[in-house]
Amino acid sequence: MAPSLELIGVSKAFGAVQALRGVSLALHAGEIHALAGENGAGKSTVVRIIGGEHQPDEGEVRLDGEPVRFGGPRDAQHRGVAVIHQEPTRFPDLNVAENVFMGRQPLRKGRRVDRRAMYRRTAELFETLGVPLDPALPTRGLSIADQQIIEIAKALATEARIIVMDEPTAALSNVEAERLFRVARTLAANGAALLFISHRLEEMYSLCQRVTVLRDGSPVTSERMTDIDHDTLVRSMVGRSVEQLFPKRETKAGAEVLTVRGLTQPGVFRDVSFAVRQGEIVGLAGLVGSGRSEVARAIFGIDDRESGTVTVAGRVLPKSNPRAAIAAGLAMVPEDRREQGLILELPIDRNTSLAQLGAVSRWGLVRSGRERSVAAEWARRLGLRFGGLGDPAGTLSGGNQQKVVLGKWLATKPEVLIVDEPTRGIDIGAKVEVHALLSDLAASGMAVLMISSELPEVLGMADRVLVMHEGRIAAELSRTEANEEAVMRAATGSAA
Template sequence: MTATRPLLELRDVHKSFDAVRALRGVSLELLAGEVHALAGENGAGKSTVVRIIGGEHRPDAGELLLDGEPTRLRGPREAQRHGIAVIHQEPSQFPDLTVAENVFMGRQPLRAGRRIDRAAMRARTAELFDSLGVPIDPDRVTRGLSIADQQIIEIAKALAAEARIIVMDEPTAALSTVEAERLFRVARRLADGGAALLFISHRLEELAALCQRVTVLRDGALVTTAMMADIDRETLVRSMVGRDVELLFPGREHEPGEDALVVEGLTRSGVFHDVSFTVRCGEVVGLAGLVGSGRSEVARAVFGVDERDAGTVTVAGRPLRTGDPRAAIAAGLAMVPEDRREQGLVLDLSIERNATLARLRAVSRLGVVRRARERAVAGEWAGRLGLRFRRLGDPVATLSGGNQQKVVLGKWLATEPAVLIVDEPTRGIDVGAKVEVHALLADLAARGIAVLMISSELSEVLGMADRVLVMHEGRLTAELDRAEATEEAVMHAATGGGP
């Protein structure tokens, strides 16, 4: 590595959102010619760093330097003008426009009279895809492209902008191994050409293979910046998590009981196909797979939010009709959705109201909610969940992410379910709260509830699950018991490697 000159530098950056302190004194240097890893757990502040570099947020304190000059980026456009390109985790295309237009939006090549030179635009797009080794027709609209192809378009955008600071926020989350390899080749070539890359990924082996240096964040604070060669995997993980990984997950013995949830041949055409599995009482089953593999969609179909085209769902011996969540709840199914803010909570309502929302009948008489009863039920659950709050009457929005998640869990647990489906139970909550949520799930399983847990965090799946189901592109590709479920085995199945 010949690089020495920092193209971009963050110095002691702080950033808060309402009461949440997302970044507390983060410093980071990106050198020309390096691929720099940014590591940390979900909620560690990586995305905030990305947004600050991309000009979407401004730091509350501290500064951002470009080529050694303190700079204030007033928006994404200004960041782009400084040669910064951010490739977001979820690609954002204009579905109605052609691929070429997507690549060059805002910077189309012009001809006489400031008119767009479509021929040049098409030719240059084709060239870019050639150099990336991907055959995508520049003239087709982007609607319907796979996530991998959309990711490539994002990279083509950065190339078209001749960006010299390129941030890739989990670009491989939805890619197969082959597609990821293709991406790494491109990344290395960009760095060799003098660009600085900031690379975020949850797959540690990727970081080791691709990056020269690594910066680790934990709970919004900088832990360390080190040469990749000088840091081994265990040290890296420990600095990300802040303790040994085993401590994050409760050790538990389980004696699986009867079949609680039986899913057979579940199909929703074009989304997932022929998914069959069983979850027994007292068991935690992990459902793993890449973003877009159909995990959450399966959960939604099981719960009846989405209609299924074929297959059966049986809860505690009772078959469920398709598309009827009320019947599912009555049969003893509960689901904690992926996005708790959008789907799981009414943020402006009080904690107690949220907690009893799913079983208002139990706390009301003749259709009128009895406040005292409501408060009693909510208070009881708050105690059992270890909820930290000022008053039960406070709006849920005032709670931290971890405590919000506990309210969602509490809401469904109040229905005393036989089967609990949790989708990304610890996304975006801090490590301490994570431990508590894990303990809570383990406790539920110990009390005989069948738990189906969807998670993108491999360590969580491996640490919690008695069995791991792996999905790839809408199909179940592996079912691994605890002994077989290694990171390698799961990733292999999740990227379509087959059993």
């Protein structure tokens, strides 16, 4: 039987950049196919070609053995292709059901939208997915996990035969990811062909039957998942072997620099107390929605808190005042680098200087020479791969964007660094670099508070692990006590 969808010798260039070179890929009905590669390897371009957003320069796309040329996203959808995008593409002003069915609402007499059927079918979809989400809920303010579920419901609603999942698990907790895998397996069992992209290798092994690896736009290998071992897979992705994913250096903890006492915001978190010492990496674990990021945002002063104190190096921080937090030596790398960490349209150097414009200014005027030299210094120290410092930050790959965010905050010479999901959606090579950097920073005496949904990262990097559950700190585990089971037990609220 011909593959449901096949790419044959596809090449694509954007201006001078050759994004894909002769990529071939066959998606078979009933099979989940992994697409692996570092960021910038061309995975997103493959996704866009399958989704009809781009047309290949060379080579062809075949649907059930027949060559096709998609006229656009809508054409691809009509032919049974659904793409679950990495960045959720929601309409914040519309409710859940409208988001799921936009452009393909069920109709009744007179081509009018059948709202009742739409709500009913949305509720059914969420039931299939095992998530209770009210179809009439406005989507403004939904968590990323919930947005991702809506994306999946969208794909289900089209009854697509070819489903592309572009890093669907990047923002999900283990429980949520497991739920997604169940859905993916069911879809495949019902005859859909799936293309699955993830940076988590364990996920590929547990979910996929085949893997195609891209490097610098070229296909490196295409194997059955059972025929390729972990190390070979990593080597083929990064083109070298990765000795250690978590290059953790042993450090001696010094004085307490960040002290949080009784932090409370009703309905969000309650009575959160902990301390971070110099040279220490403290992991903040917990399920999505347990209040981890909210605590970090309240410490930094982006969100309000009702009571509790935050002390940085002996100075008590005022509420809701990020400026004071920065002045006191606090820095925060936020969860969503595209929305909160960077101004994508601005050049790299301007992004780097944003948190400390005062330091690069004289008489209130920004000195662009100074700005550029600071940016150049951090680009060098962080091993940033870029064209020019004047390029918009949005043109960088995810891992390099994250380095710009880190550079921006490190340039403020902080004493305490809060990082929220530091390696979300970045490739293995860049992940190792970020981990090594965090480790070096701690070794040089910085106090690091690291929030992460990836347990291996927390376990591999943290000296101590705080586990949050329902807005409270449910457990504090030392590096020796912390293991996957203990963290999950605390995070899910099971008695220890």
